[in-house]
Amino acid sequence: MSIKDKLKNLLDGLPTKVKIGRRYVGEGEPVFTIAEVGINHNGDIEIAKKLIDAAVDAGADAVKFQKRTTEEILTREGLEKPYTSPHAFAPTYGEHRNKLEFSEREYTELKKYAEEKGVLFFASVWDPKSADFMESFGIDAYKIPSADTINIPLLEHVAKKGKPMLLSTGMNTLEEIDDAVNAVLAHNPRVIVFHCLSLYPSPEDKINLKFMNVLKDRFSPLPYGYSGHETGMLPTLAAVAQGAHIIERHLTLDKTMKGSDHAGSLEPHQFKEIVDAIRQIEKINGVPERIMYDELKPLRDKLAKSVATVTAIPAGTVITRDMLTIKGPGHGIRPGLLGDLVGRVAAQDLPEDVIIPQDALLWPRRSIFAQL
Numbered sequence: 001m002s003i004k005d006k007l008k009n010l011l012d013g014l015p016t017k018v019k020i021g022r023r024y025v026g027e028g029e030p031v032f033t034i035a036e037v038g039i040n041h042n043g044d045i046e047i048a049k050k051l052i053d054a055a056v057d058a059g060a061d062a063v064k065f066q067k068r069t070t071e072e073i074l075t076r077e078g079l080e081k082p083y084t085s086p087h088a089f090a091p092t093y094g095e096h097r098n099k100l101e102f103s104e105r106e107y108t109e110l111k112k113y114a115e116e117k118g119v120l121f122f123a124s125v126w127d128p129k130s131a132d133f134m135e136s137f138g139i140d141a142y143k144i145p146s147a148d149t150i151n152i153p154l155l156e157h158v159a160k161k162g163k164p165m166l167l168s169t170g171m172n173t174l175e176e177i178d179d180a181v182n183a184v185l186a187h188n189p190r191v192i193v194f195h196c197l198s199l200y201p202s203p204e205d206k207i208n209l210k211f212m213n214v215l216k217d218r219f220s221p222l223p224y225g226y227s228g229h230e231t232g233m234l235p236t237l238a239a240v241a242q243g244a245h246i247i248e249r250h251l252t253l254d255k256t257m258k259g260s261d262h263a264g265s266l267e268p269h270q271f272k273e274i275v276d277a278i279r280q281i282e283k284i285n286g287v288p289e290r291i292m293y294d295e296l297k298p299l300r301d302k303l304a305k306s307v308a309t310v311t312a313i314p315a316g317t318v319i320t321r322d323m324l325t326i327k328g329p330g331h332g333i334r335p336g337l338l339g340d341l342v343g344r345v346a347a348q349d350l351p352e353d354v355i356i357p358q359d360a361l362l363w364p365r366r367s368i369f370a371q372l
């Protein structure tokens with residue numbers, strides 16, 4: 001069986017929503033907003049707490065960290081490789097990565113801090129040991145970074161934990177995404193797929209937001225969303241306008257701070273602006289049905305048209321087409337029903353140039369015998 005056929009079977013009958021903590025993500029729900037702290041805490045727990053505060057103040061639904069077991073994801077050569085980037089926190093890449101990791105005690109403190117602030121807490125995990133580490137804290141969901149979306153053993157390991165899984169796709173082909181979704185759904189139906197571009201910051205002309213709709217159609221009914229790394233807000237808002245159920249943006253205290261992710265992040269005031277704008281877009285988008293608001297009715301009566309008389313029509317007259325025209329106001333019989341009046345017998349005198357009353361549609365038609 002092909003991957004496409006397997007996916008079709010696995011997707012068939014799945015719910016359109018995924019529950020994360022106390023919130024549902026999916027069709028008909030408010031857009032779920034994630035403030036990714038990531039590694040923007042620079043290894044400092046006090047900065048991490050300030051970022052949680054900023055996320056709460058902005059109205060984010062969740063804060064997300066990143067967890068790596070450095071020795072598990074890098075070879076000795078990778079660990080010992082000199083790291084000369086201006087964003088380096090240590091002389092080798094392994095030491096640099098470890099500088100950005102929190103201990104069990106620190107994560108315990110941060111999760112408790114987030115819970116006290118009323119915001120959900122979860123993490124991206126880069127290896128099985130990190131997933132097991134975060135599971136011990138009872139986190140509500142797991143994010144898989146796009147670098148590991150091809151890591152099928154990791155996906156299967158995390159999927160078996162039964163928690164919601166958020167898949168990033170920022171550096172993956174469509175075929176790789178198919179494989180990833182298939183691997184997770186074989187063990188866990190609670191999947192959310194993100195469109196993303198893994199460039200920090202992301203040039204807007206390369207974001208290719210229409211691909212999000214490819215993911216939407218290909219993996220329906222799974223919820224879908226957008227994880228943005230652009231410097232501004234427009235692509236994220238465009239994703240919401242196009243129907244994204246969930247969005248994720250990196251959060252920083254200052255874009256100019258040392259660290260590789262700060263430049264593609266939002267500062268606190270920007271994150272609040274984007275959440276406020278998302279809520280406004282939701283109001284603008286409304287619901288998929290036509291609503292005739294009470295405020296429209298007087299305007300419609302004033303400006304719309306009705307069937308009117310061209311000449312006076314005495315009671316007992318058989319109404320003909322040349323006796324009728326279309327004029328305002330619009331509180332009478334709709335123009336589309338004009339033909340239904342032709343052949344009816346006027347039950348009352350109708351003056352020239354007046355709106356024909358609604359009950360005229362109930363007047364009797366000329367009998368067939370009267371035509372003989």
